[in-house]
Amino acid sequence: MLLDRRTLAGIAEGSITQVLRRWRRPSVRSGGSLTTAAGVLAIEAVEPISEAEIDDAEAKAAGFASRDAALASLAGREGDLYRIRLHLAGPDPRLALREASELGDEEVGVLAARLGRLDARRAWTVATLALIAAHPGRRAPELADLIGRETLAFKQDVRKLKTLGLTESLEVGYRLSPRGEALLSKLPPR
Structure with a gap:
């Protein structure tokens, strides 16, 4: 799962606690980890969700200003919608x-x-x-x-x-x- 610098910065500071993705199949799994430039991220949960479940609070937790902005970022992508809950677990060991x-x-x-x-x-x-x-x-x-x-x-x-x-x-x-x-x-x- 690739994350842009803005998202990584938000995760590191704690303002972003989840990521929204469309995937044919998830590229991370609950309980796993992901090594990034911001550090090691702990993947708490990978949950299929519907667009109807995304409200402004969900969008803000994913780093978006609004529900509309979150949905716009997902538009045109194929696959099922997932919410990935995560947090910074430690520094990048590299x-x-x-x-x-x-x-x-x-x-x-x-x-x-x-x-x-x-x-x-x-x-x-x-x-x-x-x-x-x-x-x-x-x-x-x-x-x-x-x-x-x-x-x-x-x-x-x-x-x-x-x-x-x-x-x-x-x-x-x-x-x-x-x-x-x-x-x-x-x-x-x-």
């Missing part, structure tokens, strides 16, 4: 990972093994890290084009590296985290 600029041999071995598993079908991890290192702040479509990849697939790969604390998303583009720089400097080119 933040602490990213800052580790000193990597011991054991940690390098663990990370290299994780990259190896990601590379099982196609070797891409080290090349993507090197590409981001060479072009920090460059837009994802431009980076993807440099290596002949579709933008969406490229972004999905970068998110996998971000989960390991190796990359950081910028307002525009990406950069390697201190951990990513440290790892790249210790890996042989592939």
Whole structure:
């Protein structure tokens, strides 16, 4: 479930306690969690609802000024309507990972093994890290084009590296985290 910066800020400050979505099938489940730029979100409940159940109070809890604004945001989307109740459960664990600029041999071995598993079908991890290192702040479509990849697939790969604390998303583009720089400097080119 993708959440925009405004919604994440509202969840972090506590003014947004739910999200409204149309889905063919939910992409999160009750009791689960979601790691976001704002931190880890706890998914309290995922409930199918009808448009008739959305009033101004429901809309405001989802960050909208009114019922009409909430319904307008959902217009033109396919699927069933869901209310996802959530709250900020803690900080983004990737933040602490990213800052580790000193990597011991054991940690390098663990990370290299994780990259190896990601590379099982196609070797891409080290090349993507090197590409981001060479072009920090460059837009994802431009980076993807440099290596002949579709933008969406490229972004999905970068998110996998971000989960390991190796990359950081910028307002525009990406950069390697201190951990990513440290790892790249210790890996042989592939």
